[in-house]
Amino acid sequence: MLIEAKDIAVALGGKPVLRGIDLTLRTGELVGLIGPNGAGKTTLLRVIANLLPHAGAVLYDREPAKAIGHKALARRIAFLAQGGAVHWQMRAEAVVALGRLPHRRPLGEMTAADQDAIARAMLATDAASFRDRTLDSLSGGERMRVLLARALAVEAEMLLADEPLAGLDPRHQLEAMTLLRRVAASGAGVVVVLHDLTLAGRFCDRLVLLDQGRILADGPPDAVLGDDHLSQAFGISVARGRRDGEDFVLPWHSLNDKETAR
Numbered sequence: 059m060l061i062e063a064k065d066i067a068v069a070l071g072g073k074p075v076l077r078g079i080d081l082t083l084r085t086g087e088l089v090g091l092i093g094p095n096g097a098g099k100t101t102l103l104r105v106i107a108n109l110l111p112h113a114g115a116v117l118y119d120r121e122p123a124k125a126i127g128h129k130a131l132a133r134r135i136a137f138l139a140q141g142g143a144v145h146w147q148m149r150a151e152a153v154v155a156l157g158r159l160p161h162r163r164p165l166g167e168m169t170a171a172d173q174d175a176i177a178r179a180m181l182a183t184d185a186a187s188f189r190d191r192t193l194d195s196l197s198g199g200e201r202m203r204v205l206l207a208r209a210l211a212v213e214a215e216m217l218l219a220d221e222p223l224a225g226l227d228p229r230h231q232l233e234a235m236t237l238l239r240r241v242a243a244s245g246a247g248v249v250v251v252l253h254d255l256t257l258a259g260r261f262c263d264r265l266v267l268l269d270q271g272r273i274l275a276d277g278p279p280d281a282v283l284g285d286d287h288l289s290q291a292f293g294i295s296v297a298r299g300r301r302d303g304e305d306f307v308l309p310w311h312s313l314n315d316k317e318t319a320r
């Protein structure tokens with residue numbers, strides 16, 4: 059699947075939130091969407107998922123969403139919303155099963171393929187052990203893993219995930235990023251909103267850096283995570299290191315600075 063966003067603009071509450079966005083997304087690629095709070099990452103993800111009116115065009119394999127239809131698009135694009143603040147008293151497995159809805163006929167029974175996809179997704183996110191717990195009884199990180207499993211269960215061509223690492227402990231963050239790499243390696247496209255620049259730089263094939271509603275940089279992680287970009291977008295500097303043959307960045311602020319000295 060090829061998604062082309064052309065000259066996208068969005069205004070919310072009378073304020074421009076996205077301007078002049080041109081973005082191409084392909085299957086087989088893990089793309090990290092990074093940028094400061096309020097830069098427009100969630101807004102852009104919602105535009106790509108056809109969930110938000112906008113100026114400009116989004117084409118899916120050169121067709122507009124209208125020509126594809128709502129349900130067909132829901133089979134092809136899975137969307138994991140930010141937050142995970144779900145207070146449903148619904149069993150975790152039933153929540154993951156919602157990911158199969160776009161594949162089912164109205165009132166149709168679940169097929170063996172649906173059951174398999176649900177089981178695979180829960181195993182992949184390490185959520186199988188709480189399949190019978192209700193969502194409101196899970197911790198924030200456990201709930202996020204169930205919601206990620208719901209998005210995976212769609213088995214869509216493109217997975218759009220808004221901050222799926224929020225609330226995950228370090229092991230599950232690394233596992234979730236490894237899983238997203240696997241999803242991309244298996245041929246799907248993945249776009250993931252991340253605040254952790256270290257993980258973004260290590261795991262993503264490509265980074266898109268948004269700043270004040272515009273794309274400031276789009277390319278390989280080492281090019282996007284340059285000092286100038288990071289200083290302009292976030293007003294930070296980074297420490298750079300190398301381990302196991304991999305380069306990494308770490309947001310850095312010297313504790314010897316006067317303001318931070320105790």
Ligand SMILES: Nc1ncnc2c1ncn2[C@@H]1O[C@H](COP(=O)(O)OP(=O)(O)OP(=O)(O)O)[C@@H](O)[C@H]1O
Nearest residue numbers: 070071073075093094095096097098099100101102
């Ligand atoms: N419904 C709305 N009405 C008015 N302004 C909005 C609305 N939704 C979002 N905004 C504003 O649009 C801007 C972009 O929001 P968005 O959620 O896309 O940012 P983000 O990059 O995802 O931020 P974060 O990292 O904090 O999640 C923000 O300034 C936000 O306050």
